[in-house]
Amino acid sequence: MGLLLRVLVFAGLAADAYIHWTFAPDMAFVGEGGAVTGDVLFRAQAVVAALAGLLVLAWARRWTYAIAFLVAASAFGAVILYYMVDLGTLGPIPDMYDPAWYAEKTISSIGEAVAALAAVAGMLTAGRGRTDGTPSEEGPVQRQRT
Template sequence: MGILLRVLVAAGLAADAVVHWKFAPDMAYVEGGALGGDEVFRAQAVLAAAVAVLVLAVARRWSYALAFLVAASAAGAVVLYYYVDAGAIWPLPDMHEPVWYAEKTVSLAGEAVAALAALAAFLTARRTPTAEPRSESPARP
């Protein structure tokens, strides 16, 4: 089951990365904040792709936790900015977009699958064994 969860996390993050990279140029017009919308989208794409590769290479609880944070925060952002016009939240620009389209569905589905699979993998992954404390041996003369 571990490899299936790894592939689901990586595939979901890859879908997120592709959609964000594709739409980054369209977000250049977004105003407010210290960063441009295109920079935010490119950063999300690179981060999602890097974490996808990381999860495939290193199947550890910390890598699943990182994947969960990346995927869940992206899913939360897309839902938040669809329903709420929060304005610019420094350093983020005003990303409110009350329009839904197929690519946004692909991105959200990928983020949701990645977040849920990462959470499941985190909860089922073996904890790394801790070092056993040394027993006191009798003192030598």
């Protein structure tokens, strides 16, 4: 179960990272002249998603799952929010309102949702059996032959 959760988190965040990195050049016009442009936000999201996915893949700990959850859930929330509501410019963040829905947005959203749900499951199961939060290195309990 642990390996499956790690792979789901990684795959979901990898899809998110790929889509954001690929679309970053198309977002350069968003927020021109402001503190942060859309391409910078998309590249930052891609890098953070990739790093969070690699963290979970390398170390399945509650804290790595928590980071992955924050990255995936915030990205999923942002894409849904900016699809439904035109918030305008929020401080240094440009107006990212995009009422269109297309295949790449679907792939990214599904990846984010899967990663967030798998990260929650990972947080609940990582380190079970030990009190210090690290996973148990022991295998299953062996029955003694009588």
